[in-house]
């Protein structure tokens with residue numbers, strides 16, 4: 455199994471990263487698409503991806519840290535992507551849920567990163583909280599749709615349009631809540647060849663543990679929940695999502 459979105463470089467994993475990776479590997483989770491969030495973390499992620507071969511790095515500027523990012527960071531990201539392996543560009547995107555993040559500034563960094571992804575021919579790992587329409591508009595402006603939206607939660611109408619452009623989605627802990635009816639409907643609507651799975655660890659732990667640290671091994675529970683929700687064979691779901699994720703991130707070419 456492949457975790458399509460995780461932050462294994464997060465400092466909340468500094469104490470027990472090796473153990474947590476081992477525990478996840480015991481459950482059959484053998485690749486972790488790990489997304490950096492700001493230039494200050496790029497060399498740490500590079501280091502740990504060299505130490506742990508199951509960690510596949512991606513580099514980007516996350517909208518949460520919009521006040522930390524400088525315009526020069528885009529130049530740095532461009533150079534970094536030219537000289538380091540990265541399976542994607544991200545995590546980047548827009549967050550209109552948190553009200554203190556300046557929208558125009560977010561938009562500027564997001565659109566610049568879409569252009570960079572295009573230049574480097576890399577898929578995008580997108581964050582689109584409360585901002586699916588704006589993120590889609592950014593992709594349309596650049597005419598670049600090689601993208602996945604992590605922790606996806608758009609409307610069915612939006613999803614139709616995104617699927618039409620070949621955009622992929624990943625689902626995680628939020629789906630594993632009995633009361634997430636709208637999200638369940640969405641998950642069931644998405645064709646299996648458009649879906650990946652993620653933990654987003656250390657964030658987004660499964661309900662009712664959502665306030666405590668999420669761990670990589672939980673991917674298995676997430677996939678099991680999905681298989682049950684959609685009444686599909688779990689082995690089939692696993693092999694299917696592995697195929698989708700491997701193809702999207704070109705993991706066979708790394």
Ligand SMILES: [Zn+2]
Nearest residue numbers: 459461545654
């Ligand atoms: Zn994330």
